[in-house]
Amino acid sequence: MRCTLSSRLLLKHLDRELMHFILAVLLLYPDAYRPGEACAAAAESGGTSPEALLLCRACGHELAGGTDIHFVPSRLALSSRNHTVVGGRRVNIQMFENPHGHQFEVITFRKADVTLHWPAEKHFSWFPGSSWTVATCPRCATHLGWGFQPSSWPDTITKTKFGEAEETFLALITVRLLSEDFASTLLVTPKSFIS
Numbered sequence: 001m002r003c004t005l006s007s008r009l010l011l012k013h014l015d016r017e018l019m020h021f022i023l024a025v026l027l028l029y030p031d032a033y034r035p036g037e038a039c040a041a042a043a044e045s046g047g048t049s050p051e052a053l054l055l056c057r058a059c060g061h062e063l064a065g066g067t068d069i070h071f072v073p074s075r076l077a078l079s080s081r082n083h084t085v086v087g088g089r090r091v092n093i094q095m096f097e098n099p100h101g102h103q104f105e106v107i108t109f110r111k112a113d114v115t116l117h118w119p120a121e122k123h124f125s126w127f128p129g130s131s132w133t134v135a136t137c138p139r140c141a142t143h144l145g146w147g148f149q150p151s152s153w154p155d156t157i158t159k160t161k162f163g164e165a166e167e168t169f170l171a172l173i174t175v176r177l178l179s180e181d182f183a184s185t186l187l188v189t190p191k192s193f194i195s
């Protein structure tokens with residue numbers, strides 16, 4: 001009897017601990033996990049133009065053109081696959097996991113119109129030899145991904161230096177992006193409105 005009782009108490013205690021943990025994760029990382037969004041951007045096949053634009057999914061800000069996409073392979077990627085995302089182009093998407101166990105599918109870009117938050121961090125980099133900064137949307141401040149620069153560089157550099165250097169690149173989270181081709185299909189008048 002006592003044994004059952006203490007087991008129950010233990011379970012209750014564990015339950016509470018688990019709830020606290022989940023609440024803490026949700027409070028600290030509200031955007032960390034949205035299973036419903038998975039592969040949403042990747043699933044939308046683009047149109048035909050290689051110049052097709054990629055927009056911030058939250059506000060529509062133009063972030064990059066299809067030609068800015070530049071594959072930077074990493075041996076730390078959990079998986080890597082091709083998918084049609086922009087202008088009918090096959091784009092390589094890599095999946096990574098952060099130290100908190102949250103997974104992100106990203107596309108790498110040579111450049112994009114994002115705000116980078118220096119100083120850069122050398123630890124836990126998904127691209128060995130590069131340090132990272134958080135990249136947000138310049139219009140709505142949504143977290144869009146990360147900027148990468150050589151870890152031998154100073155932790156803080158200018159936006160101009162980042163933009164002009166060949167060694168720098170960005171990894172943007174696919175589900176936070178929207179292709180312009182897909183966005184324009186949302187503007188088509190529904191058939192029910194046509195008389």
Ligand SMILES: [Zn+2]
Pocket residue numbers: 056057058059060061137138139140141142
């Ligand atoms: Zn935005």
